[in-house]
Amino acid sequence: MSQEYPRFAVVGHPNKGKSSIVSTLAHDESVHISTLPGTTTKQRSYPLKVDGVTLYALYDTPGFQRARAILSWLKQEETPAHKRVDRVKKFIYEHRDNPRYQDEIELLEPIINGAGIIYVVDGSKPYGVEYEAEMQILLWTGQPSMALINLIDTTDYVAEWKMALGQHFQMVRLFNPMQANFAQHITLLESMAQLKEEWTELVKESIKIFKLYQQQKITYSSELITTLIIDSLSLTLTSSIKGTQATKAQELQLTQEYKQKLRLLEEEAHHTLAKIWNHLLLEKSSQLLLLENIDLFSKESETLFGLSKQELIATGVAGGALTGSGVDLMLAGSSLMLGSTLGAVIGGAGALFGYKEVAQLKILGHKLGHKYIQVGPIQHANFPYILLKRVLYYTQEIANRPHANRAKITMDSSLIQKEFTLETKTKKTLDKMHILLQKGDRPKEKLVEEYKQLIYQILIDRVE
Amino acid sequence: MSSSLLKTYIDLYQLIKTQDQTHEESRRFGLAHSNLLTNPIELLDAWRRSQLHLLPHPSYSKRIEDILFRVTTLSFILSFLFGIFSGMGLLYYNGDAPINLLYFLTLVSFVPIITMVFTLLAILSANKSKNILISISPTYWIEKIVRHFSTKEIEIYYNPLISNWLLLKRSLLLGIIFSFAILIVLLVSVLTKDIAFSWSTTLQITPQEFHTLLLAIALPWQELVPQAVPSLELIQKSQYFRLGNMLNSQLLDNTMLLGEWWKFLAMSTIVYALLLRIALFGFISWGYKRALYHSILLLGKDILYQMQEPLVSTQALTKETPLSPSQEAEVPTTKSLQQSYPYVIGWAIDESTIQLHNQREAIETAIIYQAGGNNSLEEDQEIIDTIHTTALLYVKSWEPPTMDFIDFLMDLSSKSSVILYPLGTIENHYMPTDEEFAIWERKVSLLKNDTIRMKR
Structure with a gap:
């Protein structure tokens, strides 16, 4: 059960943008996002891995469906605060195969296994008392927690949400997964790093990795x-x-x-x-x-052995000059570089006037020249x-x-x-x-x- | 490195062009070969070797090496033959007249110096794609012709950085072979014939001036092989004037001495045509190797980056299987409400808000209940137990129906008929949005319960 890296379970009421938040935080477009409630039915892990080593993991979870029923079950027995987490574990253990509580079991399991809680609400809609049972169940787990107010719409009920959430969670932050930029993502990670002392270093390392990424x-x-x-x-x-x-x-x-x-x-x-x-x-x-x-x-052009006319003329000039310089040398310079000059002129002229003729020549059935049209x-x-x-x-x-x-x-x-x-x-x-x-x-x-x-x-x- | 750098470069080129290497694969390889991370060339070569099985046969490197081998062999044979024939021509001696050593000297000392100057100039611009000095080289043209007639299509990007250095290297090697062939001809001729050398020119050059020039040429070996340095006496005695078909008498008197020139000519060939070229060849080989290193690093830059950069992944490891929508049934809706209902229930809605909506809709009622919210399940059950006829049930349209609500609704509908009234937010004048209403309608439709109607 004990895994060293921090884990965070994104939980909440159905259709409040949990999957959207996970999608944005995990940079994962494969997360199914729907306007219909209840489309997430299984917990799904999104680990941040560096060379195969997990630095932290996010969990997308289904929304609460029967929060009051669970809270009622939890409260059936007088449980002191330090034993409440065991009571939640007992609930999971006893109801694992009960289809009525599948969604809650999926969402509570990572928390019971040590995940921090990221509770998501929609700050554009009024606060409602129906959330209180959910918040109380989360309190019973005893895990570090933060609330994220997601502004799905333009209306603003953030103040009343902050009042209510502040009583149940260590910190409350605003985060809009549809508009969040990289800087806001990092700011949120910095907040998550503060949830538990043991996690701080690893989450800070994750921030570095995200920046590197x-x-x-x-x-x-x-x-x-x-x-x-x-x-x-x-x-x-x-x-x-x-x-x-x-x-x-x-x-x-x-x-x-x-x-x-x-x-x-x-x-x-x-x-x-x-x-x-x-x-x-x-x-x-x-x-x-x-x-x-x-x-x-x-343009239309022609090449000879892959050389354009200009290139061939330049080669002819240089080659002619080189040959001529040999003659100059043999005459110990008394030719006043006439050999080089003549060589260059002959080489260049030869290439200039002979280019077309040579290009048309055929050897072994291959034309030496190549005429083409070029675009670009x-x-x-x-x-x-x-x-x-x-x-x-x-x-x-x-x-x-x-x-x-x-x-x-x-x-x-x-x-x-x-x-x-x-x-x-x-x-x-x-x-x-x-x-x-x-x-x-x-x-x-x-x-x-x-x-x-x-x-x-x-x-x-x-x-x- | 187990194979030639050129082969590494070409294989890498082909692998990078044809294989879609992911960051994950590259990084895994990098981590598995972490001892090579500081030696990028070795690391790239190790990666190349690990991927060789993916290359089609024959690989580009094999095909290009074949072409290079053909070109090189052809060039070398031609060069050697050319050297032999040139040597034979220059040293042709039938005994009628001595051989004018100036031609030979030009070919083995001046021409190499000039070509090496050109080579040095070409080195300066070896990294440019269009290098005219390189295109003067015979190897360039031989290669062009071979490639032109080659039936195999080599699509490799012809990196000028490599091809220029390669051409320079092979041009120089060609010169070395040519000179070597000449040296062989000289030595064989000396061994098998009694050759008489002389020097002859129309120009007004005195033996003293000629001696000064030859001393300058012989400077590199004058201490080491002094017998290969021509003396003034030899120069004076071997000057040749053709007067009709007659030889000057001085030459005829010193025929034994005239053969001494071969030592000087052999040393000139060895030093200028061979040793200097070999030294330059060493420098070009170093430059070529450096160019290859540089090209390999440039080519493998992205893969190296992937091998060295940590692999970051944030995505889920498993595929999501979202709930597929169930078959919906039609839900009876009503547009108008009755003037009075015996019971009005608000789901997680406080009493004052319920009264507000009753007033808004002009509904009279005897009993108002608050269900859900902070109620216990037992309290909700008590409400259900008291209801026997139609109940109007207000819900918040923006809160999607949870199973908690559905449980209540099912129990309630088993006792009475229910008018479900989703209320919108105050900003929306208490009207549900179409999307909100659709969510409720869909959920209720799945219950397939005739006793539940929705207020539109």
């Missing part, structure tokens, strides 16, 4: 966003040209494929982000990445920001979204562009990489790292 998620997100930007901005699609030039249909098809590929990259990134933040079930109502007004750069990279200066702001906005939304809040994420493109502004200094650094990628160059690792750091900083500022 949050940082990990932000790190993963910034890496993913950077990869999305690099992949999207450097994306090119090519198609071989059979005749002398590409047909309109071929160009159109390649352009469509390009758009699809870009959208797919974005969609995959969003999906991975949802996975990072444990929000895979969250629905998204999003406009497609609009590419209609963005010019997709396309997109040259539009604002496109990187359209993409970046969309993915940053999406990350911000899912990162700040408590797991109890299952409402759709709406991604209105014009709103995102308007609301999401970036500082000029930040933009300058981002631009460095955008320009490089749009030119078709591969950015240096240092620049990619710098970019990633900026994205990390933006997310740190926006993820509460």
Whole structure:
């Protein structure tokens, strides 16, 4: 029975948001949340584990159904305060197979096994005397306890709830699982750490771990966003040209494929982000990445052994110069570098004029040259920001979204562009990489790292 | 490390691209190999080895190594043959006229120096993807041609950091083999023929000037192998002027001496064409290894991060099986109330509130009861026992019906008919919301009890 880590059972009246609180505190979207009461029928544990070691565990439990009947049973015998917990244990033992009390047994069991009590009420509805039997039963367990006032609605009965709950619980806190951000989650954990002295250190350790967990998620997100930007901005699609030039249909098809590929990259990134933040079930109502007004750069070109014409000319010049320099050397410099100069000119000219002819040559049935049409990279200066702001906005939304809040994420493109502004200094650094990628160059690792750091900083500022 | 760094890099590349490694798997591996956590390259290699069975056969590394082997073998054979033929051409001697050593000297000392300068310049920009100096290299072109005609499609990202260093390394090796072949030809020629060397140029170079140049060339070995340093006398006596088909008489007088040049030429080949290249080869090999280390770390950065970062999980370990909704039946509802009821009961509602609602609805009643709430079960039973006709039962709509209430309702309905009236909050003008009413309606419907009606 004795487990070293702290456990907390989230208990209360039916339909007061216990599962929502657990979902938000455990960052778990798989917790079933329903407007119908009584949907949680079994206790379920949500451990915070670090490398397989549990630091604390939360228990979601069914709501009280026959609190008065249980209290009545408990009070049937005169029980001194120090024996009351045994009386509760006896109740569980005797009624384990009684279907009438299944919900209470499910909720009392973790408490009897040492879990602290987190009693949940709805502060937007008036206090009622029917709660008193529940609170008294919990008092009989003798476990450390706190009450959480959950504001399900906009009306406020917090004051009267505080008055009532203050008489039964060590502490009373307000917590809205539908709106709670990371900081509020941490504040609540800090309160839970105070419930029992023996738990303080472990819960504080859990807080550190949660912060690390949050940082990990932000790190993963910034890496993913950077990869999305690099992949999207450097994306090119090519198609071989059979005749002398590409047909309109071929160009159109390649352009469509390009758009699809870009959208797919974005969609995959969003999906991975949802996975990072444990929000895979969250629905998204999003406009497609609009590419209609963005010019997709396309060109026709030819390569010889994978070298473009410019590259081949440069190679010809350097190779010619090298050969010529040998002649200069043999003449002990008396040729006044004429050999190198002539070599460079001949090499360059040869590549310039011979490029097409050599490209058309066939050896073993293979053409040495390769003619193709290419779409991308997109040259539009604002496109990187359209993409970046969309993915940053999406990350911000899912990162700040408590797991109890299952409402759709709406991604209105014009709103995102308007609301999401970036500082000029930040933009300058981002631009460095955008320009490089749009030119078709591969950015240096240092620049990619710098970019990633900026994205990390933006997310740190926006993820509460 | 058990295999080559290049193989490690390519395998890692393929594994990372094809395997969806979770943080949990990576961290588990990291913890199981905690002794390697401070040595990331070893850790990544250990991970690669543990995952090798997942790679399709043949793996990229095998295919690329095959290509590299083919390219290397072809380059080496060509280079060796080229060296042999160049040596034979340069040392061709039929006895009519001496061999002009300037050609040979150029090939074994000046050309290596120039190519090595280019190599050093290429090293400076080896990390750039477009490196023109590297594309001058014959190995670059041989590789291009082999890849162009290769039927196998190697999709590996051609990391310039690695490929440039690899090309530099192999270009240098090619030069070493070429020079080695020339040295062999020189030694074989010296051994099997009586070669006469001379020097000849149209330029106005005096033997003294030429001597100064050769002394500079021979500087590295002049102390170690002094016999391989040409003397001024040798230079003077081996200067060759072609006058028609005649040889100058000085040459004819010193034919025995002219063969002495081979020592100088051999040492030039060994020092400039071989040793210097070998030294540069060592440096490039170090650079290549460093580039590979760097690339492996860059490639495995994410996996290393996952191996080193603690694995945090907060989710439930078991799947939830929520209660599936039961089949609902229709509940009779009434929109209007009677003017009077013999009994009005409030469930967890105090008497003053019950009276308020009675007034609001203009209901007259003789008896008001408070049930639930702080009542004991016995008190509730007493209330039920007194009731014999229709009872109006107020409930708080915002509090979902518990089984405690259902027990009471079932007992009550067995004695009388019940009008269940869910009241809303004061903010909602005592009207239940649709959602609240639906919850009550659903619960009551499950009771399938005709004596209970709901006030809408």
